[in-house]
Amino acid sequence: MAGHQCAPSLEEPTTSRQLQTRVNINDRHFEQSVEHMLSEIIGDDNSLSDVGSDDTDDDPNYELSDHLSDSEQEMDLNHEQLPYDNPQIEDDHVDQLMDQEDQPIDHVADAIEEEGMNTIPLNEDESRHIDEIISSVINGAGQLRQYLHYYGKATKNKPAFKWRKKQPPTNVRTRNHNIIMKVPTLKDRAKALGDAPTPLQIFELLMTQDMFQEILHWTNLKISQAREKYKRKNLSFIQDMDIVELRALVGLLIYSSVFKANNESVLSFYATDGTGREVFRCTFSKERFLFLISALRFDNPADRQDRAKDDPAAAISKILQRFIDNSQQCYSIGETACVDEMLIAFRGRCRFRMYMPNKPAKYGIKIMAMTDARTQFLYNAYIYSGKDCYGNGLSASEKKLSKPTQSVLRLVKPIEGSRRNVTGDNWFSSIELANELKKRDLTYVGTMKKNKIEIPEEFKPNTDRVVSSSIYGFTDDLTLMSYVPKQKKAVIMISSMHHGQHDDPDTGKPEMIEFYNHTKGGVDGLDFKCANYSSSRRTKRWPMAVFYTIVDVASGVNSFVLYQSFKDSSKKTTRMEFIKDLAASLVQPHMRRRLNKGRLDKDLKFSIRRILGLRDELEPGQHPDVLERKKTCSFCPPKKKRQTRFPCIKCGVPICLECTKKVCVRCIASDDK
Numbered sequence: 001m002a003g004h005q006c007a008p009s010l011e012e013p014t015t016s017r018q019l020q021t022r023v024n025i026n027d028r029h030f031e032q033s034v035e036h037m038l039s040e041i042i043g044d045d046n047s048l049s050d051v052g053s054d055d056t057d058d059d060p061n062y063e064l065s066d067h068l069s070d071s072e073q074e075m076d077l078n079h080e081q082l083p084y085d086n087p088q089i090e091d092d093h094v095d096q097l098m099d100q101e102d103q104p105i106d107h108v109a110d111a112i113e114e115e116g117m118n119t120i121p122l123n124e125d126e127s128r129h130i131d132e133i134i135s136s137v138i139n140g141a142g143q144l145r146q147y148l149h150y151y152g153k154a155t156k157n158k159p160a161f162k163w164r165k166k167q168p169p170t171n172v173r174t175r176n177h178n179i180i181m182k183v184p185t186l187k188d189r190a191k192a193l194g195d196a197p198t199p200l201q202i203f204e205l206l207m208t209q210d211m212f213q214e215i216l217h218w219t220n221l222k223i224s225q226a227r228e229k230y231k232r233k234n235l236s237f238i239q240d241m242d243i244v245e246l247r248a249l250v251g252l253l254i255y256s257s258v259f260k261a262n263n264e265s266v267l268s269f270y271a272t273d274g275t276g277r278e279v280f281r282c283t284f285s286k287e288r289f290l291f292l293i294s295a296l297r298f299d300n301p302a303d304r305q306d307r308a309k310d311d312p313a314a315a316i317s318k319i320l321q322r323f324i325d326n327s328q329q330c331y332s333i334g335e336t337a338c339v340d341e342m343l344i345a346f347r348g349r350c351r352f353r354m355y356m357p358n359k360p361a362k363y364g365i366k367i368m369a370m371t372d373a374r375t376q377f378l379y380n381a382y383i384y385s386g387k388d389c390y391g392n393g394l395s396a397s398e399k400k401l402s403k404p405t406q407s408v409l410r411l412v413k414p415i416e417g418s419r420r421n422v423t424g425d426n427w428f429s430s431i432e433l434a435n436e437l438k439k440r441d442l443t444y445v446g447t448m449k450k451n452k453i454e455i456p457e458e459f460k461p462n463t464d465r466v467v468s469s470s471i472y473g474f475t476d477d478l479t480l481m482s483y484v485p486k487q488k489k490a491v492i493m494i495s496s497m498h499h500g501q502h503d504d505p506d507t508g509k510p511e512m513i514e515f516y517n518h519t520k521g522g523v524d525g526l527d528f529k530c531a532n533y534s535s536s537r538r539t540k541r542w543p544m545a546v547f548y549t550i551v552d553v554a555s556g557v558n559s560f561v562l563y564q565s566f567k568d569s570s571k572k573t574t575r576m577e578f579i580k581d582l583a584a585s586l587v588q589p590h591m592r593r594r595l596n597k598g599r600l601d602k603d604l605k606f607s608i609r610r611i612l613g614l615r616d617e618l619e620p621g622q623h624p625d626v627l628e629r630k631k632t633c634s635f636c637p638p639k640k641k642r643q644t645r646f647p648c649i650k651c652g653v654p655i656c657l658e659c660t661k662k663v664c665v666r667c668i669a670s671d672d673k
Helices: 027-044 070-075 091-101 102-117 124-148 199-207 211-228 243-258 276-281 288-294 304-310 314-330 387-391 403-411 431-439 511-519 522-532 542-565 573-596 604-610 665-672
Strands: 150-151 163-164 335-344 363-370 380-384 421-424 441-447 472-475 478-482 490-493
Touching: 091 211, 102 431, 163 472, 199 314, 199 542, 199 573, 211 243, 211 288, 211 314, 243 276, 243 288, 243 542, 243 573, 276 573, 276 604, 304 314, 314 380, 314 542, 335 403, 335 542, 335 665, 363 522, 363 542, 380 403, 387 403, 403 431, 421 511, 431 441, 431 490, 441 511, 478 511, 490 511, 522 542, 542 573, 573 604
Parallel strands: 335 421, 421 441
Antiparallel strands: 150 163, 335 363, 363 380, 441 490, 472 478, 478 490
């Protein structure tokens, strides 16, 4: 056949130049040449790697659609599968092919010329057929790319994040990071109390003697300064406080949480018309209680400004950190932890006061906290004192990460390497955080904001998605899931713990969502328990607001969790009974001492004896029938000042005839027996 030069046709695809050689289509040498050319362009490695992941596993073989050009169908070629039919094409090289879509035939021509095959000039139909073959390679690669993966949004500095559509094999051993090495249990410090400790013994593990001594020291310093403002320095309510009084003061705060009276006026506590709280009158006078509350201090005021340069929350942070350390030394949390934020209600002056419209209090001090997801045991926490506080205690490389990631890394320091799971909301969740926790042998489950660039468009809400449907994307370490709870809505979640498409058999929802719902409420549950039994009183000093929260967590949550963990906790003690017993154990030593000092009203002494249960300790028959001198009746109002010579035959207190009732001698004798 005579060779001739073919002029490019208007119907042919636009290329930089046309092939001017002719080959024998049925020649096997042509197929080998094209295969060699594709292997040089695409590469020899047929494994599919993920952008932004450490995926090294080969994807399963996928079947491409049987797409043939019109000319190929007419010629009915009987040849083996060409390389572009192979699904295991390196995706990065496929991207290179897509970028070179404008000049595909040049590469084929160069490869054919380098092969040195026997060529002859082509006519127009044969040249067009060669172009269609190469276009099929490019179109097939593009279809393969969309068939195997989801892609996030690409930026100038970062390629699109790639998620595999095919889930990993399920018939494999449990992954190491899902094998929990720690279980919820008491530590040696708590076990040393035995099998049946009292509420007070457990509370003293968390609020230790050194913490009380620290508070006592700085409080007495403030009392000595405040005493100078009074002309009479010997007033009883402005004297220094001792450790027994301080513990009694904390006990009264706990009592106010039991009564749910933290917002009541102090005047109502000390009312004598039957509406007051008798335990307050029996412990402190009204003036002493108000004075001690106003004088409580927790740090050295002399160097507070210097310390506040590095730690704006220096006025209370030392006490808070001691409480956190004590909690970590007594208890080991379970397999799931929860990170979230608490808001301590406060509307006074504070440089790091926050406004959070979704919280009930709206304004207050934000606490970043990590709790046990099941028991709500507070395991780690710190006060948010500014945007730079997230990185305190982190390395220089960790401080370069995003603020939410820094916050979680600071909270999970005590549980690193334990293979526990951490659950968080969409403020914390990111691919960066999940990868950082993976390095520390921790897994993560949480919801994600829809504006993350790693989320493909297919995962976002749209009208075409069916209600209760879900789609998944996978890498070696992460799983991305999008669930449609209702029309035009989508819940997007990230997990490094789950690696498959599993639904809950009871609800039909994805297992990832059910796990998140069961573990997301750790911090919220702690906040709810503190609000239910709260000792927080209205104050203008933000350290006092934090101290009230420490007392609530120590008495009503952490101590009760420890109490339930002991072997001899079969008694079904409610949380209210536990808190009440603890408060009584704190105030009663001061009551006994106050009773022995004397100089109290007789009705107040009688109330103290009744609260302490001292009436049964007095033996009958030891009191005379008539007093040597008249005394004021113990039951008549003090204003009457009614004098009497008759004592009670049981307790010996003076009692007038108007306050007595007649009892025969026989009944008295039977009572004595």
